[in-house]
Amino acid sequence: MGFFEKLGQSLKKTRDSIFGAIGAMVTASEITDEMYDNLEEQLILADVGADVAMDLVDQLRREVKANHLKTGPEAMQALKGILCKMMSPEEEMHLSGQPTVILVIGVNGVGKTTSIAKLAKLYTSQGKKVMLAAGDTFRAAAAEQLGVWADRVGVTLVRHSEGSDPAAVIYDAVESAAARHCDIVICDTAGRLHNKKNLMDELSKISRVASKACDTATVETLLVLDAITGQNAINQASQFIDAAGATGIILTKLDGTAKGGAAIAIKAKLGLPVRYVGVGEGVDDLMEFDPAAFVDALFASEV
Secondary structure, three states: OOHHHHHHHHOHHHHHHHHHHHHHHHHHOOOOHHHHHHHHHHHHHOOOOHHHHHHHHHHHHHHHHHOOOOOHHHHHHHHHHHHHHHHOOOOOOOOOOOOEEEEEEOOOOOOHHHHHHHHHHHHHHOOOOEEEEOOOOOOOOHHHHHHHHHHHHOOEEEOOOOOOOHHHHHHHHHHHHHHOOOOEEEEEOOOOOOOOHHHHHHHHHHHHHHHHOOOOOEEEEEEEEEOOOOHHHHHHHHHHHHHHOOOEEEEEOHHHOOOOOHHHHHHHHHOOOEEEEEOOOOOOOEEEOOHHHHHHHHHOOOO
């Protein structure tokens, strides 16, 4: 199955429930105030969020007027272009560090550990040498779980005993990765409750330590969000972003929700791009996020 087909299948629930209807409605409509009102209502139902939905419709009105668009299909193409631009990152991830350190953060239950395994598989398939760091030292069997994934993917895992200082694990892993000429170190962290200040402070410490462990290292911090919880996940995210300096989002469980509109709202509301999307349970079911392909699959009549 190709990239577009796999992405399209993962978006089937979302497309069949709402976005397919939005595409059909806009394409078949005349460009009227009623069409704009209907579009705004449907976007809100799709979990885009009221403020983002209003902004999208306002942008579409301006583009229709500026380009003298007359038909529903023209409006639909304009809407797709606006969505693509809204979700596109200003810059790509920095994966040229020696090594690149990727901190993976988020609350328990969002798919953080499996996302780490999928990232490791993705990068190794690209020819990169990858190491994992078991920075979740508090959850029972967290390191063991990550170890199973490391064995499956065929990468090295650095771990300490349960209850160890997570920052020390990350520091040792980065030093070891530099000595072994690894390209990427992917670091697990304990699942954080966004209202626990001491734990958020620890995330800040881990981020600082990762930078200090090796002069040539670069750090990316990816916040894992659950697409099924949608706007609630977005509302939780701001404190994580502030504490750990998050640079991007991994959006998991995209195949499990009928309201995939949260993917559209993330960058507008958080200022961070979606970097990767989880589209299934298999170790190969993590994709680099392509806004244009996402929008095309979201509105495709058949995939």
